[in-house]
Structure formats: C-alpha cells, structure tokens
Amino acid sequence: MLAVKEKVVNNPDRFTERKCDNCGIKERARMSTIYRGRKRRRSTVDLCKKCSNLSQFRKCAFDRTGKNSVNWNGGIRINNGYRQHYLGKGAYRNEQRIIMEKHLNRSLKKKEKVHHIDCNKLNNKISNLYLCKNMREHSKCHYELERCGFKMLGRYIWFNYANNSYVLNKTKCKRSEKEADFGKTMTRTHTKRFGSLSYRHRYLGNQKYKTIHSIVVEEMLGRRLYANELVHHVDSNTLNNSPRNLQAMSRSDHAICHFSLQKRVSELYIQGIVVFENGFYKEK
Ligand SMILES: [Zn+2]
Ligand SMILES: [Zn+2]
Ligand SMILES: [Zn+2]
Structure with missing residues (x-):
C-alpha cells in the first residue's frame, strides 16, 4: 500500500x-x-x-451479482409477463416450468412447453398448467381457444366493429344498415386455395383475380385498402363475404383482434362456461 x-x-x-x-x-x-x-x-x-x-x-473484491446486487428483490422478477426465479450466475427460470417439474418429479425437455389454461401467465397453480410435448402442440392449444370462441359467436361472444375486438356483451356490435347491402350481386367468382384457407375471387380479365372480401370492403370504405391493411373474417369462415362478416384493419390490429378472442374464451373458462380437456376447449 x-x-x-x-x-x-x-x-x-x-x-x-x-x-x-x-x-x-x-x-x-x-x-x-x-x-x-x-x-x-x-x-x-x-x-x-x-x-x-x-x-x-x-475480479472485483466483492461479488455484486445475485443477493449482493443493488437491484436484488428476493430472486423473483416478472419478465415478459412470466414470473421467474433466480437460479444463480445471472440465470432465471420461468415459474410454471419449475412447478411442472416438481409435479412430474423430472426435469422438462427444452422442447416441452407449459400452457396456461386460463391464459393468465401469472396463475401458476398446477391445475392451471398443461404440459405440451412441443411448440406445435402448444400452438394447437391456442388455435383451439380461437376455434371454441368462433363456435360461441353470437351466443356468448360478439364482435365490436368500433374497436376491432371481440367482447362479451352484445351492445354496440352492429353494422349500419347502409353497409349491409354491399357485394350482394357478384358474378364470375372462383374459389382459390391459399395454404389451408380458401378465398373467393373475381376474375378481372387478363389472368388477374381479386379477392371478393377486398372488393366488398373497398366498396364499403369508399377507398382502396392500404398496403398494411388486411380483411378479417369475423366468423372465421373465409368464404362468407357478407359485409357483416368483414372488417378491414392493420396487420398489428389483426393480431390483437385474434388475441382478444382467445382472451374472451379464457374469461368464459374462468366463469365455468368453457371446459378444458386434453388440449381441447369445449363449451359445457
Ligand atoms: Zn506483484
Ligand atoms: Zn399457451
Ligand atoms: Zn382474422
């Protein structure tokens, strides 16, 4: 010194x-x-x-990681909506995986995913967790949520045209009478498949086709669709092009719209109207 x-x-x-x-x-x-x-x-x-x-x-004289960190708050943090526990050396683990591992008495494989049945990422009770073999099975769980929601359309769930989301009360979910008349007389239409979905098209001549839903929506809006806009089919039937079934929205709004349907079904699950069995959501 x-x-x-x-x-x-x-x-x-x-x-x-x-x-x-x-x-x-x-x-x-x-x-x-x-x-x-x-x-x-x-x-x-x-x-x-x-x-x-x-x-x-x-290294510096003191260890400033983990418990010695200035930001230490008991080793639990919320990241991306998930509650996580501190493992040491700067690593965290999602709580639902820890609880599922304790329940199964084995460690989870990396590809195994844990699904929250009521869509609440913080509700990590074992009764609310469902183990999926892989990402595909987990995606199916969320697809099932949507499918169940579309089945309950008009009885428990309605579409709100004002803010592009699905709601649980019937009010404010009507399209004006004027708009309901568009696209009634359509000739020269063809059905084309795009992956798993098929859409009806109108032949414009010169080997060009245009989807009926965009023709109807453009008529309704009185303008062309913007590049970032797409048309959502309210009842998920891509062949039902009645004006009541179509809504133009931006791509990000469309993702939020589909998520809102999943959220409504999860709310019905909490109310006991929907039940969950082996990866399938069903109406009681
Ligand atoms: Zn020396
Ligand atoms: Zn999930
Ligand atoms: Zn859609």
Whole structure:
C-alpha cells in the first residue's frame, strides 16, 4: 500500500513508486494508473503489472451479482409477463416450468412447453398448467381457444366493429344498415386455395383475380385498402363475404383482434362456461 501525500493527490499525472501488495516488487507508475487500478478492484490494494493479470485479482473484491446486487428483490422478477426465479450466475427460470417439474418429479425437455389454461401467465397453480410435448402442440392449444370462441359467436361472444375486438356483451356490435347491402350481386367468382384457407375471387380479365372480401370492403370504405391493411373474417369462415362478416384493419390490429378472442374464451373458462380437456376447449 502506498502512503498518498496531499501533494500527490493534487497531481494525479505524477510518477511515483508503486509497491505491489502481492509480490512486493517496486516499480514506477503514474498516480492516475494506481487510482484506476484501485477503482477497478474496488479496494485499496495496489498490484504490479504482472500480478494484476492473475486470475484471483482480475475480479472485483466483492461479488455484486445475485443477493449482493443493488437491484436484488428476493430472486423473483416478472419478465415478459412470466414470473421467474433466480437460479444463480445471472440465470432465471420461468415459474410454471419449475412447478411442472416438481409435479412430474423430472426435469422438462427444452422442447416441452407449459400452457396456461386460463391464459393468465401469472396463475401458476398446477391445475392451471398443461404440459405440451412441443411448440406445435402448444400452438394447437391456442388455435383451439380461437376455434371454441368462433363456435360461441353470437351466443356468448360478439364482435365490436368500433374497436376491432371481440367482447362479451352484445351492445354496440352492429353494422349500419347502409353497409349491409354491399357485394350482394357478384358474378364470375372462383374459389382459390391459399395454404389451408380458401378465398373467393373475381376474375378481372387478363389472368388477374381479386379477392371478393377486398372488393366488398373497398366498396364499403369508399377507398382502396392500404398496403398494411388486411380483411378479417369475423366468423372465421373465409368464404362468407357478407359485409357483416368483414372488417378491414392493420396487420398489428389483426393480431390483437385474434388475441382478444382467445382472451374472451379464457374469461368464459374462468366463469365455468368453457371446459378444458386434453388440449381441447369445449363449451359445457
Ligand atoms: Zn506483484
Ligand atoms: Zn399457451
Ligand atoms: Zn382474422
């Protein structure tokens, strides 16, 4: 350790003799270099060039991870809507996986996914968790949520045209009478398949086709659709192009719209109207 005089402190660029606290070697060093070393190690230990590279001195004097961290709040955090537990060395694990592992008495494979039956990511009771073999089976769970919702349309769930979402009360879910007349007389229509979905098209001539739903919606809006807009089929039947069944919305709104349906079904599940069995949602 070096006795720091008042003068030296005032002039940190001054050269001075540094004595290594590890091996005892004395060497010339700037005061600023000595201060920087102390700051990095968070201690008053001075080391020579060789010793400062040794592994036991490379880390700072205190471990500031985990419990010693300034931001420590008991090892539990909420990330992406999921509650996570601290495992050490900066790693966290989702709570639902920990609980499922305890229940099964084995560790989960990486591809195995845990689904929250009521769609509440923070409700990690074992009765609310369903183990899916892989991502595909988990996607199916969410597809089932939507399928169940579309079946209950008009009885428990309605579509709100004003804010592009599905709701549980019938009010404000009507399309005006004017709009309901569009697209009634359509000739020269063809059905085309796009992956698993098929849409009706109208032949425009010159080998060009246009989807009936975009023709009807454009008539209703009185303008062309924007590039980021698409047409949502309210009852999921892509061949039902009645104006009541169509709504134009942006791509991001469309994702939110489908998610709102899943959310409504999960609310009906909490009310006991919908039941969950082996990955399928059914009306009671
Ligand atoms: Zn040394
Ligand atoms: Zn899920
Ligand atoms: Zn849609």
